[in-house]
Amino acid sequence: MSTRLSLRIQERINRLTKSEQKLARVILESPTLIETHSATELANIADVSKATAARFFRALGYADFEEVKLQAREERNRTQPYSYSVSPQGGTVLGRKISEHLELELTNLTRTFEEMDPDALRQASRMIADAPRVWFLGL
Incomplete structure (x- = not known):
């Protein structure tokens, strides 16, 4: 499934500078980096400046990197966990073992x-x- 960020990059990649395209390739190859790295770290991975990273995200229509990170987390949280499960043959498995769920x-x-x-x-x-009472609620 393509994320909104990936779609924005693909739509605008030809209008980006060479340095911005380097950063775009890094993100397209490893989209989960957005959730686990800062903009500065992404810039270092792509071997571009922090300023390039800032311009890159603005060029894609985001106010700043935090907006990108928030969007990535929201998309991840909307995805059902079983969609990540892949059988050894490569197909999606809906009925997994308890060990796989854990x-x-x-x-x-x-x-x-x-x-x-x-x-x-x-x-x-x-x-x-320090709380006098703690309630645990589950779904």
């Missing part, structure tokens, strides 16, 4: 904590520890 959950939890601000995580942990 592995996916662990991956998603790891990604969530990696993206969180460490100070916010510490503050949330303190609030939970």
Whole structure:
């Protein structure tokens, strides 16, 4: 499935500068980098300047990189987890083993904590520890 960012890049790639096209290729080849890296890190991977990265995202119609990152997270969160499951033959598997579900959950939890601000995580942990009562709700 193509993301909105990928579609924007493909629509405008011929109008981008050579440096912006280098960054575009990096993102098209590894779209998940948007969620796990900063704009500066993406610029370093593509071997372009931070200013080029800023111009690139503005040229695609975004206010800034944070808007891009937010959009990528929203798209990821709308995708059903089972769509990531692929059988050894390459087909999508809807009825997976519990171990595969647990592995996916662990991956998603790891990604969530990696993206969180460490100070916010510490503050949330303190609030939970100091709370007189904690309610856990599940779906």
